[in-house]
Amino acid sequence: MSGRNSASTPPAVAAFTDTYLPTVNGVTYTISAWRDRWNTRGSRMDVVYPRSSYEPDDGEHPVTSVPFPFYDGYRLGLPQLPDAVRDVDVVHAHTPFLLGLSADRLARRESVPLVVSYHTPTAEYAEYLVPSWASSAVASLSRQYESWFLDRADLVLTPSAATASDVRRLTDAPVETHSNGVDVEFFRPTDSASFIRRHSIPDDRPIVGYTGRHGYEKNLDAIFEATADLDVTVVLAGDGPARESLEETAAALDVDAIFLGFLERENLPAFYSTLDVFAFPSPVETQGLVALEANACGTPVVAVDSGALSATVEDGITGYHFGPGDVAGFRNQIERALKNGDSLSQSCLDRRSEISLEMSMDRLEDTYERLLSSTDES
Known part of the structure; x- marks a missing residue:
């Protein structure tokens, strides 16, 4: 169950992702930045991710992984729950795949809310990842699976209103727009x-x-x-x-x-x-x-x-x-x-x-708190 000690402390979070350091993309940067900022707020955001060449810090938990056969450089984590990931208030899945299932399992075991961030429309990528003759069938199966997984969430977050509109056609779960945010202290005009x-x-x-x-x-x-x-x-x-x-x-x-x-x-x-x-x-x-x-x-x-x-x-x-x-x-x-x-x-x-990261984190904290309040009331 929850390890939360004080209402003034941000919730303890376990994040699950199939893309993490050293892979370079927007999802990786978002999760890494969120974790760093969350930890500076006096709480913790553990990250469970596919094992790779990246050496983990405290609170980063690699699990056994296999290469993703259709996208070079990506790995899929096997559905594992590291023993050290426990006593959390919120579980946040950044993937619908096997580690997403692990996130769902942890949320149900701990009786805490499951939040899902929708980063990638997997069905739209189908035509690029499989032979053309199979893309339509794979896209259809992808949508069906996404719908099933998203329905298990207490809340789905999307980084834009356009994506939120698309996702609402996939799930009956509540869907909200939440910008990932940019570290404007780092990204600023620079002498080039x-x-x-x-x-x-x-x-x-x-x-x-x-x-x-x-x-x-x-x-x-x-x-x-x-x-x-x-x-x-x-x-x-x-x-x-x-x-x-x-x-x-x-x-x-x-x-x-x-x-x-x-x-x-x-x-x-x-x-x-x-x-x-x-x-x-x-x-x-x-x-x-x-x-x-x-x-x-x-x-x-x-x-x-x-x-x-x-x-x-x-x-x-x-x-x-x-x-x-x-x-x-x-x-x-x-x-x-x-x-x-x-x-x-x-x-x-x-x-x-x-567009700042700090504004994004303020909203994320408010979102978690709102979910926890509604869970307590029910």
């Missing part, structure tokens, strides 16, 4: 001169870029198609299965492109500050955290008007939108953002507090 020199990036023309996983589902080819006729340098950071294809596309279109590969996290503020425009054509984002990180560094974003990015980017304030599949529109909005860069950059900086 040394970064530009170190990576031999030309500084005689505007720079358009992107960072994140190079996955086929993210439609990153569109960046090169949109910039093919522009006098810009395109800089991509990150890596993934689509990188070789992207390099071939850039070469075929004769785009001045630089592929930086994986960047250590401490280099990201300088990377964002180097860019004049962050280009984001991915239609499968549940929030698009990198767009908010770019904005926190004063960099406007040109994003596809689809899914979460329709709201994550404020049109005319923190960037612009273009229609799905509209390469000409993408190009026009990049040019527009370059023209209005100074005013957009200032608007981005003016909204830093609205």
Whole structure:
């Protein structure tokens, strides 16, 4: 049962995830940042994750894992409950897979609320992960499984209103929007001169870029198609299965492109500050955290008007939108953002507090407390 001692102490939380350090993505950063900030509030947020090369700190509990056969670099944790994970007030699942089932088991064993964060629409990824002839069936099965799992939650959190609307069609559980938040103390405008020199990036023309996983589902080819006729340098950071294809596309279109590969996290503020425009054509984002990180560094974003990015980017304030599949529109909005860069950059900086990690943590604490109060009353 709960190990909580004081109403003034934030609830003790056990978080379960199938993606964690050293893997680099928005979910990993969110969980790691939440855990660090939660612990500084005088409580604890334990994390159960698939065993990897990462060496755990106190409160981080690796379990036996196996490679995920359809997505290189990812591992699935087997459904285990480490003995040290006990006496918690709330269980928070960041995955619907096997470790999500472990989270559900712990919540029921401890008779505490189960919160589920919906980070990734697994059904939408099906066509990229399995042969085309099987994608429809796999997507249907994915939706059925997600629906079953989400129905077991006391509350489902989604990082955007658009995702919340989609998830409400999957489950009868309560669904609320909760932004993951950005560490605005870390992501801020940074002098990028040394970064530009170190990576031999030309500084005689505007720079358009992107960072994140190079996955086929993210439609990153569109960046090169949109910039093919522009006098810009395109800089991509990150890596993934689509990188070789992207390099071939850039070469075929004769785009001045630089592929930086994986960047250590401490280099990201300088990377964002180097860019004049962050280009984001991915239609499968549940929030698009990198767009908010770019904005926190004063960099406007040109994003596809689809899914979460329709709201994550404020049109005319923190960037612009273009229609799905509209390469000409993408190009026009990049040019527009370059023209209005100074005013957009200032608007981005003016909204830093609205996207901050601290605000996200305050809301998360309130959400947990509300759940616990309703549980006590029942």
